[in-house]
Amino acid sequence: MSDLTALPVTALQAALASGETSAVEVTRAHLDRIAAEDGDLGAYLHVDADAALQRAGEIDASGTAGTGLAGIPVALKDVFVTEGVPTTSGSRILEGWRPPYSATVASRLHDAGTVLLGKTNMDEFAMGSSTENSAYKVTRNPWDRDRIPGGSSGGSSAAVAGRLAPFALGTDTGGSIRQPAAVTGLVGHKPTYGSVSRYGLIAFSSSLDQAGPMARTVMDAALLHEAIGGHDPRDSTSIDAPVPTVVEAARRGAGGDLSGLRVGVVRELGGEGARDGYDPGVLERFTEAVALLEAAGAEVREVSCPAFDLALPAYYLIAPSEASSNLARFEGMRFGIRVGDDGSRDIDEVMALTREQGFGPEVKRRIILGTYALSAGYYDAYYGQAQKVRTLINRDFLAAFDDVDVLVSPTSPTVAWPIGARVDDPLAMYAADLCTLPASLAGVPAISVPCGLSEGLPVGLQVMAPALSDDRCYRVAAAVEAAQGAPLADRLAERAA
Amino acid sequence: MSTQPEPDPGAHPALDRQDIAHLARLARLAVTDEELDRFAGQLGAVLDAVARVQRADAGDVVPTTHAVPLTNVLRPDVVTPCLPRDVVLAGAPAAEDGRFRVPRILGEEE
DSSP: OOOGGGSOHHHHHHHHHTTSSOHHHHHHHHHHHHHHHHHHHOOEEEEOHHHHHHHHHHHHHHTOTTSTTTTOEEEEETTBOBTTBOOOTTOGGGTTOOOSSOOHHHHHHHHTTOEEEEEEOOSGGGOOSSSTTOSSOOOOBTTBTTBOOOSSSHHHHHHHHTTSSSEEEEEESSSTTHHHHHHTTOEEEEOOTTSBOOTTBOOSSTTTOEEEEEESSHHHHHHHHHHHBSOOTTOTTOOOSOOOOHHHHHHHHHTOOOTTOEEEEETTTTSTTOOTTOOHHHHHHHHHHHHHHHHTTOEEEEEOOGGGGGHHHHHHHHHHHHHHHHGGGOSSSSSSOOOOOSSSSBHHHHHHHHHHHHSOHHHHHHHHHHHHHTSTTTTIIIIIHHHHHHHHHHHHHHHHHHHOSEEEEESSSSOOOBTTTTTTOHHHHHGGGTTTHHHHHHTOOEEEEEEEEETTEEEEEEEEOOTTOHHHHHHHHHHHHHHTSSOTHHHHHHHHO | OTTOSSOOTTOOOOOOHHHHHHHHHHTTOOOOHHHHHHHHHHHHHHHHHHGGGGGSOOTTOOOOOOSSOOOOOOOOOOOOOOOOHHHHHTTSSOEETTEEOOOBOSOTTO
8 A cells, every 4th residue: 555644535435445454554654744744834732642542442343444534634723622631722821731521523423433632732712824823832834844834724834834734623713714825835715604513622713713724625625514514503603504515615616617706806905016935836826717717617806805905903902802811711710720829829820820821922912902992982983993894805705796796805915924034023923824814804715726936936826705605615625636637735745756 | 991981992001910800800810829820911012913804994883792693592391400519529628418519708807
């Protein structure tokens, strides 16, 4: 059998179903690669090899391996709580905590028969675009190990791109699935808000957080999406609607025919007059990707969404405001670490010391900013105004989707930057989210699919669709993937060989 | 800052060390002197950037709080088991007699 870590999930399914390999062999191949590579890559925060092999053995014994996702290993971003398995959300404040329950998406993957390889590194509480805000370690980009893997789901992107997992779950609040996928040559999809359960997802910004798949191929991402999607009564924001048929859409898109599909290129995201901060190489790959869509039969036109220009300031008011409230639960009383409880200090002092030592600088900055934006006298000018801008962004999407079926843009204005280049400049870090924020604020689905290399580093195309039309994202992404011949991620393996 | 009820639209007061210290106290966050200096500069720059939302012509626009307009989401009124107490307390920094143990909550004078 060829290198099992190089195969897409679809090929692993076939090999498991035919008995050509076993869940134990597939799991061991990935664990061996983790042992060999992760000391340098730093994708995982927690791996329990014995538990993974035992679980794989159970799947083999049950005779279900190869049925659906049974026997396929998977990695989870450390933001998902997993019963009995350490979960930190990248923060010191949860060091050593073993949750008493599992996130709905983790339970669904378990019930589907997947094998949990481990928990992946992330920016603390998912705040960041480079994974450098992790309290634990630096994660490296497998394409160039001196560069960032994107963020905040950078452990998941590095694990999948580096073949330390076949696919992984990430979460996306302002771009944290799409941007790391783009800069590591992966497919990453942020589903429609409310279409994947948030139960057991450690909250950063509740009106924006959404879990989704990261994979090396569009079809693999679709398989993972269908396994986690659907209504969950334990999440009160969960939409009671069928999961979009994304696997079917990926299959259809791979046929390469986009006849009749109307595609809008968003002028405000890298178009004429809006190119400040974009790498020329990113814009070239984007232009070529749009040409591919046209060649596949799509009708392409330019669309203007003027309110998108205010997505970044609106997001950096709304997300910190919600975070300052959500993170109040980390006070050192019920879970995680407690600092300074020596009998001489009262509860307020102990909470303040615990949070001082438990949180890193970016989390503190956002808590302070959010506390400010929500404070009396400033609420209307900041948080209230940001919510109105959110309405304007929604309107731009609705108007655009009257004329076109999907909107496209680059996923990230730049390729992966060198580790350390933006750590002391929060605004430079925030600029990485420029293209991904509008879909987050409107709650619409958006996918990033690789569209080539610039300076030897991956570039992503973003495809946005109306709410609950996630299938359109997958269809277009699959057509782009097919038009390029082979998944971009395969080129990394070839380069290493 | 707390003495200014209505900020001038389009402008905003800079955040100084004292403001940061006040906000940190509201958020139960001890901050070091070094952090006060650093955050005052960084948050001032961030606030300059995000203040752009005030330029939007959005006077009568209804704010969006949530991407999905769901209201009154209720579950059936059925009793279901909750997590066992010992399992929950196992993750606590301190527990005693089947409860969370916490530091003193009232000052000496209270």
